[in-house]
Amino acid sequence: MENSGTKKRAWAEPFKIKMVELIEMTTREHRLECIKEAGYNTFLLKSKDVYIDLLTDSGTGAMSDRQWSGIMMGDESYAGSRNFYHLRDTVEKYYSYKHTVPTHQGRGAEHIISKILVKKGDYVPGNMYFTTTRLHQELAGGTFVDVIIDEAHDVANLHPFKGNIDFDKLDALVKKVGAEKIPYVCVATAVNMAGGQPISMENMKQLREWCDKHKILVVHDMTRVSENAFFIKTREAGYENKTIAEIVYEICALTDVATMSAKKDPMVNIGGFLAMNDPKLYDKACNLVVVYEGLHTYGGMAGRDMEALAIGIVESIQWDHIRAREGQVEYLGQRLMDAGIPIVQPIGGHAVFLDARTMLSHLPQEHFPAQALAAAIYLQSGVRSMERGAVSAGRNKETGENYMPKLELVRLTIPRRVYTQAHMDVTAEAIIDVAAEAKSVKGLKLVYEPELLRFFQGRFEEL
Ligand code: P71
Numbered sequence: 001m002e003n004s005g006t007k008k009r010a011w012a013e014p015f016k017i018k019m020v021e022l023i024e025m026t027t028r029e030h031r032l033e034c035i036k037e038a039g040y041n042t043f044l045l046k047s048k049d050v051y052i053d054l055l056t057d058s059g060t061g062a063m064s065d066r067q068w069s070g071i072m073m074g075d076e077s078y079a080g081s082r083n084f085y086h087l088r089d090t091v092e093k094y095y096s097y098k099h100t101v102p103t104h105q106g107r108g109a110e111h112i113i114s115k116i117l118v119k120k121g122d123y124v125p126g127n128m129y130f131t132t133t134r135l136h137q138e139l140a141g142g143t144f145v146d147v148i149i150d151e152a153h154d155v156a157n158l159h160p161f162k163g164n165i166d167f168d169k170l171d172a173l174v175k176k177v178g179a180e181k182i183p184y185v186c187v188a189t190a191v192n193m194a195g196g197q198p199i200s201m202e203n204m205k206q207l208r209e210w211c212d213k214h215k216i217l218v219v220h221d222m223t224r225v226s227e228n229a230f231f232i233k234t235r236e237a238g239y240e241n242k243t244i245a246e247i248v249y250e251i252c253a254l255t256d257v258a259t260m261s262a263k264k265d266p267m268v269n270i271g272g273f274l275a276m277n278d279p280k281l282y283d284k285a286c287n288l289v290v291v292y293e294g295l296h297t298y299g300g301m302a303g304r305d306m307e308a309l310a311i312g313i314v315e316s317i318q319w320d321h322i323r324a325r326e327g328q329v330e331y332l333g334q335r336l337m338d339a340g341i342p343i344v345q346p347i348g349g350h351a352v353f354l355d356a357r358t359m360l361s362h363l364p365q366e367h368f369p370a371q372a373l374a375a376a377i378y379l380q381s382g383v384r385s386m387e388r389g390a391v392s393a394g395r396n397k398e399t400g401e402n403y404m405p406k407l408e409l410v411r412l413t414i415p416r417r418v419y420t421q422a423h424m425d426v427t428a429e430a431i432i433d434v435a436a437e438a439k440s441v442k443g444l445k446l447v448y449e450p451e452l453l454r455f456f457q458g459r460f461e462e463l
Pocket of ligand 1: 055056057058105106107108130131132133188192221223260261262263271272
C-alpha cells in the first residue's frame, strides 16, 4: 500500500533471507596490524579483516532470487543478446530514455559522454562534484563548477532539498564564460558528496527551463534516482500520492542524457549504462563504446548481468523496497543523533555521514580528520567506512593546491538488503565509543599520493 506508507509507521524488509554469508569479528590487535598495513586507508583493507562493511553501497547489494534467476537466463551472444533488448526496453519504460548503451559501470558512461560533449576550455556546472564524474570532465578538457545551493555545504542546515541547484550561480557562470562554453549541466539525483541529499522536482523543472532558454543539455547522474524519488514523495507538496515509479519517470523525462552506475539503485554487482533520446548522440556513443567498452549491444556487460539489471530496475522502484531501505538508513542516523554524534542532516538516502570536523575538532583539516576517523572506527570495531573530505577532494588541476572542502565527512554507507537492524545497532555503539575517546585519535600525513583519485590508493602515517 504505497500511499499509507508516508505516515510514520514501523517498517520491515519486504523479503526473507534464503542464503547467508558468514562474517567474523577480529581482535583489536589484529585490526591494528591491518590498518597500519593498509596505510590508514580503508580502501586498502582486505574484506576478510572487516566485520561490518559500510565502505560503499556500490555493487555490494544482495540480489533477489529473481535477479539470480536472470543470471541463469544470460544470452552470451557477442551481438544482439536478448538481455540487451530487455534492458533497453526496461530503461525506456521506467526511465524514459529511448537509447541505452551498456557500460562496465558508471564511470564508463561518464567517460563516453564527457568525450562526446566536453571540449577543451568548456565549463561543466554540477550540483556538487563526484570524484569520477569530475575527473572525466577534466580529462576531456573541461572545468567543473559547483552550482549547488550553499546550504549543501553546511552539515547542520535542515533544508529538505540540499541537492538543489542555485540558479544565480548558473546565471553568473553564463555571464562569465558564455552559454556556448557550457555543453551541459550535470545534475545528480540524491547527491552523494552532499550526504545523499535530494533535489526537488520543482528545481528539476526550473533546470529544464533554464537549460532550454540557454540551449544547454541536461545530463542526469541517475545512480540513486529512486532514493531521490522517495524524498520527493515524502517531502514535496503535490507528490504524496504519486508512486515512486511515476516520480522516477518524471525526473528522467526532464533530462536529455543519463549516466547510471547500476551497482547502486538497481542492485547488481557490476554494470552501468549511458542513456539518451537524441539518435545522433546515440550514434556517437555507439562509436566510442566499441573502442573503450565493447560492442554497443553489451558494452561492458555480460548478458546475464544485463538481465539481472533489467529485473533490478523494477525492484528498485517498489515502495516497500525503498521505504525499508530509507528506513534502515534513518534508523542508524537517528541512533547516532540520539547519542549526540554530529552527522549531516537531514539524514541522507544511502548513508549516514559523520561530521569529522566536529567529532575530531582537535585536528586541523590538513591532518585529514575524516581519514583518521575512518581508521579509528575500524580499529575500534571492525566497521569499515569511507573518507569523504579533503583526501577525496584532491588537488586543483591548475595550481596543484589541496582542495579544502567545507564537508569533512566519514560515510557509513548501507548496502541494499544486506545487513539487519542489529548490525546498525552494533555500528552505532562503535561510533559512540570512538566519540567518547575522540581526543586520542591522531592526525595523519600522506606518505604516498597517487596522481589521480588519490583516495583509492593513497597511504598515510600517524602524526
Ligand atoms: C560510491 C561510489 C563508488 C566509488 C566511486 C569512486 C570513489 C569511491 C567510491 C560511484 C558513483 C556515484 C555517483 C553519484 C557516479 C559514480 C561512479 N559511487 N556517480 O559512492 O556515487 O560509478 O563506481 O559505477 O563507476 O561508493 P561507478
